[in-house]
Amino acid sequence: MSGEHEHEDQPKKSRIWSALVVFAGAAGLLLAYEHRAHLLTGNIFLFALLAACIGMHFFMHGGHGGHGGGDKK
Numbered sequence: 001m002s003g004e005h006e007h008e009d010q011p012k013k014s015r016i017w018s019a020l021v022v023f024a025g026a027a028g029l030l031l032a033y034e035h036r037a038h039l040l041t042g043n044i045f046l047f048a049l050l051a052a053c054i055g056m057h058f059f060m061h062g063g064h065g066g067h068g069g070g071d072k073k
Contacts, residue, residue: 032039039047
């Protein structure tokens with residue numbers, strides 16, 4: 001019986017992730033619109049620095065097991 005309950009949570013998680021992606025996309029578009037004067041000035045160094053920080057955050061978390069990976073005995 002416990003197998004039936006596992007499948008009921010799947011659509012709920014899917015809707016949460018979909019809502020999160022839509023919210024993040026809308027927030028990104030609004031942020032870009034509000035700061036369009038800074039984005040369009042041609043300062044590629046600041047954009048590259050921001051892209052590097054975001055890239056490091058997403059791609060380097062696999063090395064230590066994610067957040068909260070403290071000492072485990």
